[in-house]
Amino acid sequence: MDTTRFIARHVATLPKSGIRDFFEIVAKMKDVISLGIGEPDFTTPWHIREAAIYALEKGKTHYTSNLGLIELRRAICEYVARHYGVAYRPEDEVLVTVGVSEAIDIALRALINPGDRVMFHQPCYVSYHPSVTLTHGVGVPVPTHAVDGFALTAAALRAAWQPGCKVLLLNLPCNPTGGTCDRAQLEAIAQFCIERDLLVISDEIYSELTFEGEHVSLASLPRMQERTIFLHGFSKAFAMTGWRIGYACGPAVLIDAMMKVHQYSMMCASILSQEAAVEALLRGEDGVKRMREQYHRRRDFVIRRFNEIGLTCHRPRGSFYAFPSVAVTGLSERDFALGLLEKERVAVVPGTAFGENGRGFVRACFATGYDQLVEACTRIERFVQSRR
Numbered sequence: 025m026d027t028t029r030f031i032a033r034h035v036a037t038l039p040k041s042g043i044r045d046f047f048e049i050v051a052k053m054k055d056v057i058s059l060g061i062g063e064p065d066f067t068t069p070w071h072i073r074e075a076a077i078y079a080l081e082k083g084k085t086h087y088t089s090n091l092g093l094i095e096l097r098r099a100i101c102e103y104v105a106r107h108y109g110v111a112y113r114p115e116d117e118v119l120v121t122v123g124v125s126e127a128i129d130i131a132l133r134a135l136i137n138p139g140d141r142v143m144f145h146q147p148c149y150v151s152y153h154p155s156v157t158l159t160h161g162v163g164v165p166v167p168t169h170a171v172d173g174f175a176l177t178a179a180a181l182r183a184a185w186q187p188g189c190k191v192l193l194l195n196l197p198c199n200p201t202g203g204t205c206d207r208a209q210l211e212a213i214a215q216f217c218i219e220r221d222l223l224v225i226s227d228e229i230y231s232e233l234t235f236e237g238e239h240v241s242l243a244s245l246p247r248m249q250e251r252t253i254f255l256h257g258f259s260k261a262f263a264m265t266g267w268r269i270g271y272a273c274g275p276a277v278l279i280d281a282m283m284k285v286h287q288y289s290m291m292c293a294s295i296l297s298q299e300a301a302v303e304a305l306l307r308g309e310d311g312v313k314r315m316r317e318q319y320h321r322r323r324d325f326v327i328r329r330f331n332e333i334g335l336t337c338h339r340p341r342g343s344f345y346a347f348p349s350v351a352v353t354g355l356s357e358r359d360f361a362l363g364l365l366e367k368e369r370v371a372v373v374p375g376t377a378f379g380e381n382g383r384g385f386v387r388a389c390f391a392t393g394y395d396q397l398v399e400a401c402t403r404i405e406r407f408v409q410s411r412r
């Protein structure tokens with residue numbers, strides 16, 4: 025029996041993630057240096073793992089409140105106020121989620137009516153456009169460019185805006201480009217959002233990994249807290265990808281709407297992950313600082329080497345991604361990535377996995393050991409020279 029006819033049309037036509045596709049090929053190969061998957065090479069710091077072990081020993085094996093443990097929500101509010109300058113109430117303005125992934129999904133599901141338009145800068149995180157499509161919304165990509173360090177500009181937003189736009193989905197610093205915005209650029213974006221009455225979903229998952237300059241949260245700008253859902257999590261800065269834990273902060277009515285979707289789908293995030301997250305927020309900042317210093321050193325090395333090799337690359341101010349152009353090789357981003365993998369066993373992700381505006385670029389994640397990065401760059405240089 026052909027069961028494909030049972031699949032909903034909008035799911036059947038949804039493309040699979042370009043990253044997964046590519047990494048199925050990588051998984052079958054030996055001796056590959058992977059600069060592909062966007063996750064820290066560090067294991068979660070021991071004291072955080074230990075907190076989860078203790079919690080398990082104490083028999084903490086039950087559901088928590090749908091909103092998440094109150095101790096965790098208090099710790100989140102304290103952390104967000106201290107680092108981002110935005111005050112939220114732990115009782116009704118914070119929701120603990122299963123990673124930022126769930127927070128993006130339930131924020132969109134709580135906000136979008138069929139046909140509503142969602143703006144997002146592109147290249148962007150692989151899940152943004154599909155998540156919009158899954159809520160029967162319409163994605164409106166706003167291009168960012170290497171010449172601006174892939175910062176989102178108010179001018180680009182103005183040019184892309186169309187009637188029906190309701191939400192702006194923002195990720196600064198950005199996966200895959202490492203691009204971010206300074207305060208003046210953010211003020212112009214805030215002004216645009218107020219003028220056009222847009223609600224902002226601000227995904228700040230890489231904010232601790234800002235190497236120079238300040239990270240400014242859009243929610244902290246005047247009149248923006250009331251129209252922003254601030255998303256954050258533990259995966260990147262605390263090296264906790266496998267724990268699946270994140271959170272959303274925002275106006276109580278919006279958090280309540282998101283909570284309804286969360287309550288009927290997830291119920292709550294894992295209690296052990298929540299216990300570990302409390303420890304991360306209370307005592308994890310030295311670990312974050314140490315990991316950031318490593319990423320910073322790796323960034324400086326990788327960006328210098330890519331530019332020496334001829335793969336022009338802007339210096340990402342944040343995240344752990346480099347996004348070089350492969351134009352010098354005369355290859356498309358996909359042929360570059362496939363050729364490099366086949367000839368030199370180095371995996372990078374074709375830029376088009378992050379949307380049309382990633383054409384001509386590849387993403388290289390430098391959350392990989394320094395020695396591995398040195399070897400990867402030697403191999404990439406050999407590959408680029410073979411194309412000249």
Ligand code: PLP
Pocket residue numbers: 062122123124125126149195198199227229257258259265268269270
């Ligand atoms: N948002 C961005 C921009 C990401 O890059 C990622 C993961 O790569 C996520 C969200 C998902 O994070 P989490 O592990 O918290 O679900």
